[in-house]
Amino acid sequence: MARIGIIGSAGRMGQAIARVLEASDHVLAGGIDQGDDPAALAAQCDVLIDFSSPRALDANLAAARRAGIPIVIGTTGLEAEHHAAIDDAAKAIPVLQTGNTSLGVTLLAHLVREAAARLGDDWDIEIVEMHHRMKVDAPSGTALLLGEAAAQGRGIVLADNKESGRDGITGARAIGSIGFAALRGGTVAGDHSVILAGEEERITLSHHAENRTIFARGAVRAATWLLGKPVGRYTMPEVLGL
Numbered sequence: 001m002a003r004i005g006i007i008g009s010a011g012r013m014g015q016a017i018a019r020v021l022e023a024s025d026h027v028l029a030g031g032i033d034q035g036d037d038p039a040a041l042a043a044q045c046d047v048l049i050d051f052s053s054p055r056a057l058d059a060n061l062a063a064a065r066r067a068g069i070p071i072v073i074g075t076t077g078l079e080a081e082h083h084a085a086i087d088d089a090a091k092a093i094p095v096l097q098t099g100n101t102s103l104g105v106t107l108l109a110h111l112v113r114e115a116a117a118r119l120g121d122d123w124d125i126e127i128v129e130m131h132h133r134m135k136v137d138a139p140s141g142t143a144l145l146l147g148e149a150a151a152q153g154r155g156i157v158l159a160d161n162k163e164s165g166r167d168g169i170t171g172a173r174a175i176g177s178i179g180f181a182a183l184r185g186g187t188v189a190g191d192h193s194v195i196l197a198g199e200e201e202r203i204t205l206s207h208h209a210e211n212r213t214i215f216a217r218g219a220v221r222a223a224t225w226l227l228g229k230p231v232g233r234y235t236m237p238e239v240l241g242l
């Protein structure tokens, strides 16, 4: 039985995680939102789960470090400086950061990496995502995770090959680039498609989240998996044994 604390507890994901915990052997030790103190929460937990805001990241990592407990970071919209802060924290505590905690997306990323590795760069890669109207960041964390998987498969750096936000006279598609398109509307929990477009044929690899329970279940599984692990930065494939 683990005592789990939720950062972003009143949010859509925070509430979904609380529901998963209610039906589990674990205990919801507490939850905080904007303006609350993560250090006070960390002091009464075995592990933290953070689905809040990039602005909260530094304080959340500091609280986990001070308490000497692991933390799962599901928050998206992270920039390079956030990843540097996570790498730094992972020298002191176990940390897992991912744009998607679901089993399906974790497997999809593996399939995308494989497909990109086997097909030449004459196969164009485009990533399309759709989310609910309240989502604040784009492209989604999952789209970026899938883009990273495609880039790894191709042996290229995503940041050097990323094309997002096309508008106007864009010119022809750059060879080897990885494109992103973000749609927003309604209550969509999360749809992602990776399209590999070749000469006269096309492969589409897709995942559709029917609700947030899949993310909440994965987050709780990751949090309990981190307990007792050595310091370091971990990934969802490690948690799920994929």
Ligand SMILES: NC(=O)C1=CN([C@@H]2O[C@H](COP(=O)(O)OP(=O)(O)OC[C@H]3O[C@@H](n4cnc5c(N)ncnc54)[C@H](OP(=O)(O)O)[C@@H]3O)[C@@H](O)[C@H]2O)C=CC1
Residues within 6 Å of the ligand: 007, 008, 009, 010, 011, 012, 013, 014, 032, 033, 034, 035, 036, 051, 052, 053, 055, 056, 073, 074, 075, 076, 077, 098, 099, 100, 101, 102, 141, 215
């Ligand atoms: N990795 C994954 O699998 C998934 C990741 N996500 C990501 O999780 C994040 C949250 O999503 P969602 O639950 O839909 O968003 P919501 O807006 O519904 O919830 C966010 C919560 O975080 C709180 N919050 C905001 N700022 C802070 C802060 N500085 N300190 C503590 N709490 C804060 C908000 O509190 P208040 O209302 O008081 O501001 C709110 O309760 C997003 O980045 C989203 O993309 C979502 C689904 C799956």
Ligand SMILES: O=C(O)C1=N[C@H](C(=O)O)C[C@H](O)C1
Residues within 6 Å of the ligand: 076, 099, 100, 131, 135, 139, 140, 141, 142, 143, 189, 190, 191
């Ligand atoms: O904000 C969301 O809702 C989601 N965010 C994550 C993302 O940015 O990919 C995961 C999921 O798609 C839902």
